[in-house]
Amino acid sequence: DIQMTQSPSSLSASVGDRVTITCRASQGINRWLAWHQQKPEKAPKSLIYGASNLESGVPSRFSGSGSGTDFTLTISSLQPEDFATYYCQQYLSYPLTFGGGTRIEMK
């Protein structure tokens, strides 16, 4: 199985901050990586696919980068609606696997 490791597991930030979350795969996954956002009591919402492609309707303050084993999700200017938990997920091979999540909390 491909293990996905996210860091940090949580962070505190303020509106307007630039936030970066990292995700590392236990083996190379090229760019077969997605990022999902989950708010409390809600289903996850897909933000980014192919490591850097924004899903339709996702604000441009979100960006993704990386290839191989190391990836980042960046929020350029944190907005109130961005306080949530973010998961990376590889879809190169079965079993599909998620990172442990990064919770963004209000400072």
Next chain:
Amino acid sequence: QVQLQESGPGLVKPSETLSLTCTVSGGYISDYKWNWIRQPPGKGLEWIGDVSYSGTTNYSPSLGGRVTISIDTSNNQFFLTLNSVTAADTAVYYCARRRTNWPFDSWGQGTLVTVSS
């Protein structure tokens, strides 16, 4: 726009079988892989498995052969069966859609299943 809706019992006794249905509306069930994902309370996401239109399945090895996913294309539904459940299977269960070599693009709202006597 496709919508997915999970349904099934919210309470299952230990050692019994968990059975859930995902009903797909507003889209074709062909050309996609139909997935089950779960999330224990306060924890992260775990992929359970998927089924294609043709009935081909893939499962997570972590569930030790207890899981079966099937599909009813005539009624736009797919199903999850998990045998011999324990308290560790208590989770919100989501159904989700993806194409081959694509990530999930649509999710159900999720349904909480509690395993307890």
